[in-house]
Amino acid sequence: MIKKYLFFTSLLCLNAFAQTGVGIGTTNPQQQLHLAGATGTLRVEGLNSTNNPYNGGAGKTYPLYVNSNGDLTLQLATFQNSDGTDALTSSTPLITTNLTMIAGAGSSTQSIVILPYTITVNRAAVLEIKYNISFNVYSTAVLTKIKDIYARRISTFYTVDGGSRRYGQASKCYYNNNQDIVLANAAEGTMYNSSTTYIPLTAGTHTIRFYGELNTGDVRKNTHVVFAPDNDSVFMRLY
Structure with missing residues (x-):
């Protein structure tokens, strides 16, 4: 006891x-x-x-x-991490990632949604987004090389919930000045835009939309941009 x-x-x-x-x-x-x-x-x-x-x-x-x-x-869990695999493939829920501009009247700036992504958080948080998006630039949809004196600016960015503010903007300029050379070998190949940003999110469901944009200067010029032709990456993490 x-x-x-x-x-x-x-x-x-x-x-x-x-x-x-x-x-x-x-x-x-x-x-x-x-x-x-x-x-x-x-x-x-x-x-x-x-x-x-x-x-x-x-x-x-x-x-x-x-x-x-x-x-x-120690294991890092993320909302999105392509981790070496292609983040933008034929299974991405889009009709096309090609953007075509025809010379003539109208705006010399056009854009297209490359990837829509929905994310839900149950608390206020900061979202880190890293992306790497590939693209090729041609004169026409049959992949003709550009051989003129006009530059093309190719930009990528994303928006949150359909807002007008652009996050993660990145740009490249494509230019050839060889239209008077009969056998000119205009440059071609894949280029890439990359960016890293941090954005605040409130609790709830949000839509992240990645865009591709084309600008040909003061006037419209024949241009065809193929977005995501190569290995692309998207990484998202909450803090």
Whole structure:
């Protein structure tokens, strides 16, 4: 009976102490777990380089995250990460990513949605977006080379929830001045626009739309831009 009584008393003391917190190096814990002292730290061997594949080894440090269960982890979870695969393929929910301008009257600036992406967050957050979008520039839809004296500006950007503000703007200029040369070998090949931005989001569902834009100067010129012909990447992460 004495042993049972002592054991029961110990449990009562432990529970009473646990309700106020556990202190290491202090008798007055201010949190449920309180490590006191100027050099106090915490070691979790399940997160070291021997036991965790997301730990790259000695001499380096890595961000620590918390998953939905409250577990500490080194694994980075993202809303979108193409991670070397092509983010814009035939399975992307679009009719076309080609933009064609015909010479004549009208605006010399045209744009097209390259990729719409919907994201839902349950708290106010900051969204990091990195993208790399490829494109080719031609004179016509049959992929004729451009051989004139006019420059083309090819831009990419994205909007949030259909707003007018442009985020992550990037541009390249394509130009050939060889129309008087019969056998001119006009430059061709794939070019890329890349950008990294951080934007604030309120709680709720938001639509991110990536755009491609073409400008031919003061007047419209025959131009055909093929967006996403090569390996493209999109990365999104919440903070």
